[in-house]
Amino acid sequence: MPQSAEKTKDHVSLFREPEYTEMFAAKKAQFECRPSDDAVAAQLEYSKGWEYREKNFARTKAVINPAKACQPLGAVFAAAGFEETMPYVHGSQGCVAYFRSHLARHFKEAVPCVSDSMTEDAAVFGGLNNLVEGLQNTYTLYKPKMIAVSTTCMAEVIGDDLSAFIATSKEKESVPADFAVPFAHTPSFVGSHTTGYDNMIKGILSYFWEREKGELKAGATTGKINIIPGFDGYAVANNRELKRYMDLMGVEYTLLSDVSEVYDTPSDGTYRMYDGGTKLDDVRAAIDARATIGLQKYCSDKSLEYIAAKGQDTASFHYPMGVGGTDALLMKLSELSGKPIPDSIEKERGRLVDAIADSQAYLHGKKVAVFGDPDFVYGMAAYLLEMGCEPTHCLSTNGGKDWEAGMKALFASSPFGAACTAYPGKDLWHLRSLLFTEPTDLLIGSSYGKYLEKDTGIPLIRLTFPIFDRHHHHRFPTLGYQGALRVLVEILDRVFEMTDAASDISYDLTR
């Protein structure tokens, strides 16, 4: 008997016991009607080759293991970053169960969010009654300061009009007339979660700047800088790091959506459904800011366009990682605020450069595959080029043609980019073919990459959302010089581990 109370074997070891392996073999032989082992081995081998790669890249309809999610996930994430705000999704309820689970699995935090549970009758008659009843219940039960409404694809397909529905709900006194109910239509058959993030930020801004008290005109500038962080699995730590820099510089700022407290609450005996987040008064005042910066272009294009129309300067980055990315962000902050970058930050920069210089021999020419959201892949690739690595395959399922053009320009800016290719709109099954036919030394992406690591043996470094199978990575930054240092160490650790594992002879004590 393999099991015992003293040395309890769970799934990790139990199923390697002969009692089980023999049972598996018998089940397979007698009942499963599987293809022969030879056929499986042959297909496995074939799936690693160039011919399979060509067939794989000829796909136009089947999407296999994509690295993107749908709009309302981004809208819920964006909404969660505002003071005492309840994200509310108009449409089918199952979607909300999924959004909450998805974010909770990454952040290891509670993710409050409500649905108005539309079913067949709403599909026929529209979801107005659901919204009227839902807003009242949410307002009464969860006592939020704001309810931010987005939509599932069901509500979008039947054409529900949120603006009219919310107005009707207020007429029916579901919530007070002056209660903040911004909204964004977030069809999941358009764009991805990054689009939904952008739409919700714009929806919230346009509520406070246009609809709450009529159209506001930008007044005398407060000199503040607005920052839209974008959909970032590391937002908890990155937002804090960003604020630390701006505090050091003396820049006054407003983060437009800040989940750093919301998705990182302490364990002290009290569950905080709401904690932190951007103050609603700060959102109102944000119209008078000096400028707005989007840290991730593809999470803020529409919002920035809207803000620019209000007369503000705007700028956007592609998840500014590494030395150059951080330099550019700080210089932009300095330029817009008129505040110099202090020596203490310059010293941090110097320490990062020092670390890269110390380790450059182990990074030079290392081939890396990167996948994720378009801005992350750009920022990561830019940093890899700085380290002398070659971001050989850069793949973004939700990246488009303009992203590809930007990546090409980035590759052209460095000799290390000469042999690199960007793959917009491709999925992780494409990446599998790329990694088998043109292997890299490392793979950088999310937890979804673990299947690629298993298949190809190429070590995965988890550096972007979602990270389900490793704990607490998101609690430490990836942005700023400190974040870059941490990313550097993660890459180096894997390089050194690979070297240690590769040869008994070269098992050096000092490197």
Added chain:
Amino acid sequence: MSLDYTNDTAAAEALIKEVLDQYPEKTAKKRARHLGVAKPAEEEGATSCGVKSNIKSIPGVMTIRGCAYAGSKGVVWGPVKDMVHISHGPVGCGQYSWSQRRNYFNGTVGIDSFVTMQVTSDFQERDIVFGGDKNLDAMVDELDVMFPLNKGITIQSECPIGLIGDDIEAVAKKKTAETGKTIVPVRCEGFRGVSQSLGHHIANDAIRDWVFDKSAPEEFEAGPYDVNLIADYNIGGDAWPSRKLLEEMGLRVIGMWSGDATLAEMARAPKAKLNLIHCYRSMNYICRHMEEKYGIKWVEYNFFGPTQIAASLRKIAAQFDETIQANAEAVIAKYQGLVDAVVVRYKPRLDGKTVMLYVGGLRPRHVTNAYEDLGMKIVGTGYEFGHNDDYQRTGHYVKEGTLIYDDVTGYELEKFIEKIRPDLVGSGIKEKYATQKMGVPFRQMHSWDYSGPYHGYDGFAIFARDMDMAINSPVWSKFKAPWKAA
């Protein structure tokens, strides 16, 4: 080993009132019907859990439920390992459910097994406007090129499919004729029904309509002890210790549904002598169908904890001859030593601890005795998507005074936990972190919190270990900073 205890009925009733007072009046009336306290029933040894169930969730209250797609793709079909399951519609549903149920299987991913893959038609606006049938047709061909060893394909409908008038059944028929493989359309759009539950039913019907009696009969020599192990999804490997017990008592498991299942095991099921069903909620439909059409009897069983395992082994054996009955006794005897050792080790650490549950399927009742085997008491339980027959069955498990909550809202569950302060809560990922922040130990009872298996005797040892880990972790004593007054 059944424990004898009752819970405080008056306190539970007061708590329900307190919670309902916070709702708008109309909503309070609706929710009142879903909250109750177990009362003594006429039937001896049972209680009555009289709450309403399987009713639409109320908008805006933060239901914990999912949808029909989750019930079909996520629960019933997703684990069938040698078929490719298309999440047909926009990208999200398949993405969020990708590899999240821990349906273990043996096989080579992407070659002969596809359980941990996310295959989607990734609907774009043009698909909504022009329909997705043409692309679905082409997609099936592409999947056959990518995965030539697949045994079939299922089409798991997401919300838009039923709204835009696509005819996935026609596509399935055409592609079945062209490829000779089993192509199964499933109308599990998320807006259908009130929860996951309708998705289970629709998925069951799809097996009936698109798998049974469809392919050429295989050569199969039926035996006197052939059974199907139905509605065990092999979460963390659950179905394997279960299968082991059944084989040890001399039964031949000719199909596992649907954890670690192949299409052949699904198609062969009508040849069994008996269906053994674990999760009644998700697969009673197909068992009833097999009973009506093929005359196969079905038996519910419970492999959580030694009390229920022994009772179930005897109940199953009673359907067969004396040889099997003697074997069942031998199996129970074989594992008695393990059971005793587990109880000796963990009961002193868990005795008298209170547990609140909120789960789906069978677990709100099925795990009750497993806790009691360790000396623990169930003070509250409820179903995400149970029906009346689930609550009737629950009466045989829970004690008088147990708080019962159907389709509990986030608000209610939080308040119940806060006021009752049980020693352990067993629920899902959405409930986990809010509960732990309150300083209340928690185990996910959908995914086994990434542990398992929990079924069978082998699983009981793991179950006991895990509950002990959660409750007796030193971290719970660290919540208050020492400089804060107690």
